[in-house]
Amino acid sequence: MTAERRRSPAPSLPADPSDLRLLAPAVGAWVVAAATLGAGPGMRWCVLGAALVGAAGLGWPGASRRRARGRSGRPARLEVARWPVVLTLVLVVLLQAAALAQTALRERGDVVPLAAARASVVAEVVLTGDPVAIPARGDEPRVVRTATIQVLSARGRTEAASAPVLLVGGPAVAAPPWRSTAVVRGRLAATDRADDRVAVLTVTGTPRVVEAPGAVANGAEHLRSGLRTALDDAPADARGLLPGLVIGDTSRTPQDLTDAMLATGMTHLTAVSGSNVAVVVGLVLGLCVVLGVPRRLRPVLAGLALAGFVVLARPEPSVVRAAAMGAIGLIGLSRSRRAAGLPVLGGAVVAVLVIDPWLARSYGFALSTLATLGLLLFTRPWGDAVGRRLPSRLAPLGPALAVPVAAQVMTAPVVVLLQGSVSVIGVVANLLAAPFVAPATVCGVAAAVVSLVWGRGAELVAWAGVVPTTAIARVARVVAEVPGGTMPWPDGAPGAALLALLFLALVLSGRALAGAVRAHPAVSYAALALAAALLLPTRVVTWPPDGWRVVVCDVGQGDAIVLRSGAGHAVLVDAGPDPPLVDGCLDRLAIRTLDAVVLTHFHADHVDGLAGAFQGRTVRQLLTTPVREPEAGAAAVDRVAREHHVPVSTLRAGDALTLGELHAVVWSPWRRIGDGSVPNNASVVLAVRTGDVDALLLGDVEREAAHDLLLRLRRDPAMAAAARGFELVKTPHHGSSNLDDELMAAVRAPVGVISVGADNDYGHPAPAHVALLRRLGYAVYRTDQRGDVAVVEGGGATRVVTAR
DSSP: OHHHHHHSOOOSSOSOHHHHHHHHHHHHHHHHHHHTTTOOHHHHHHHHHHHHHHHHHHHOOSHHHHHTBOTTSSBOHHHHHHHHHHHHHHHHHHHHHHHHHHHHHHTTTTHHHHHHTTOEEEEEEEEOSOOEEEOOSSSSOEEEEEEEEEEEEETTEEEEEEEEEEEEESGGGGOSOTTOEEEEEEEEEEOOTTSSSSEEEEEEEEEEEEEOOOHHHHHHHHHHHHHHHHTTTSOHHHHHHHHHHHHOOOTTSOHHHHHHHHHTTOGGGGSOOHHHHHHHHHHHHHHHHHHTOOGGGHHHHHHHHHHHHHHHHOOOHHHHHHHHHHHHHHHHHOTTTGGGHHHHHHHHHHHHHHHOGGGGGOHHHHHHHHHHHHHHHHHHHHHHHHHHTSOGGGGGGHHHHHHHHHHHHHHHHHHHHHHSEEETTHHHHHHHHHHHHHHHHHHHHHHHHHTTTOHHHHHHHHHHHHHHHHHHHHHHHHHHTSTTOEEEOOOHHHHHHHHHHHHHHHHHHHHHHHHHHHHSHHHHHHHHHHHHHHHSOTHHHHOSOTTEEEEEOOOSSSOOEEEEEETTEEEEEOOOSOHHHHHHHHHHTTOOEEEEEEESOOOHHHHTTHHHHTTTSEEOOEEEOSOOOSHHHHHHHHHHHHHHTOOEEEOOTTOEEEETTEEEEEEEOSSOOOSSOHHHHTOOEEEEEETTEEEEEOTTOOHHHHHHHHHHHHHOHHHHHHHTSOSEEEOGGGGOSOSOHHHHHHTOOSEEEEOOOTTOTTOOSOHHHHHHHHHTTOEEEEHHHHSSEEEEEETTEEEEEEOO
């Protein structure tokens, strides 16, 4: 029996090509919809008309039918080939008509002309999204959230509307509950026609709630808050990750865990996706089988479970999309309905785009569709192939192991567009995490439901989900540290196309390659060893480079710069946002004594990692800015200093430091600047010399402090002379566009380093920042792309060496 199973072929594509022909028209219409998303009504009508004429011409019955028949009476191949084209054109007509109708619906009420005129309005809105904090100038936080205008009053007129908008305002915007109706005042601003929001509404004052959320919204919020409350006493990783797995709430996920999941390609787990839906609905169907529920009732119960999950995760567009894709995935995994999977996927793509045409350019929609397509095409054949190579008792695990591989292969070209790299260890990480996802998700859903009737019971159920959730977090953290786990790749459409062609070649020629390996094992293993040797980053063995003088550590969205002051000694400038990251950088450099830690200012991304600097090493003193803002950050630094009995002193412009092989002069601050961000403009700016390397570290100074520094540089001959000799400038504020162009020109150096976190929420580094540096002649290095960046001296010259 086993031998017979091993001999059976494992097809890698569906047996019936018509399945793909049914999906192809939907994809073609989707491409046209994406291309015309920002077009005006005139262009859309032209496309619709052309498609309608083409479909009518190709599909007209009568003479064309007679010509299409051969002597045998069978349809000619040309006639058969025409119908996918006809269907594509029909779907183009459908999607263009839907887009025109949806545009007319959401732009009623004169919202567009009022936004173009930046009119002041009073609007009655329904809050459709959760509040999200965004960075803002000054210390007052800013909040954005999505809403739909129902009634709009402006310029003496009040009209009904149904316009999706983005609310921007102060903390008061976060107060109204989800799906409540509120009256807000503010000013409209226009958006791009391809944007899924008609306008931006900048809110002034406090929104006034006029209608509470409905029963469904209240039920969803009770379930969500019940789950969060049940996890209040759980470890930090589980407290943040389990709500992400179940309801997509990542507000409490530690930043370092978020970074690790991004590096390992596991972020899809914390976004409500088709896989979450498949787990929940699959569990219900499994229980139906165990309990002997009649077959005809199983789809009904699965549908109820699906509806309940949508309520729990909130019926937002992304959740509804995930529900549709998850249901299709279950169809594809069913042997009895596998043939229906691809046609249903094509229908779902069209249906979703009819409901929301602005998803045509959504990366999330593309990723969901591709992941579902990979599940339909490859899970069964690849799973069976894996199962045949496993022991008999483990053979049923084949499909489970194939699911993350299939999803990773199909979505990788789109992921390249988002992060400009290929995660080599992403498949491994997802395979290791896969066994823990289902139990964690099930426990989270169960805890949310139990919380409605028994709070203590919800805590017990939630704690059952802590173990698998902690395991997922551990996988992300460990695998993210694997050297060479992320491979640089060409960015943009060329990189995505290249990766797609590579995967296609591997899928089509995989069996032939396997045969060649079996026929010539020695040659194949030699080629594999050579490829591994070429791809393995030499930095794994050679880091840190001999003769390093300055290292800008990769600590995510923050700063940590190590300046060599002797063998095993250094000065650390800032400590980043996370203790393990700065500790790891210092460990890699074999630093056992920090002659000083300079904290340029007290923002969290510069001081929250301070505890990591004390791990296993001696810290002799802390040097800080004299401006103790924000007060919470300054108090936290004082607390760490007291715990370790380390003295704290302040630095001002003109102070000089000599610590071993390092000499530094403080260029700023010399006064408190009240404009802009007070803490950022109070950053300590250091001109340092270590060995033969001169560097300028600009902290987070903004335009006001930078221009003040420029004026003092013009007045001070010593500063002006020093400005002409830097080998390295650590550019200000992680690549923010809020900088002084003239200062950057005055201190220009061969190398500019931007200390910035990958995929941060601030949009750093700003394109204008990078363009300015390149225009001035800097060679630009970014820690999010290169990892640790070191300036090395030796042989009478300096050079830059990066960790990746």
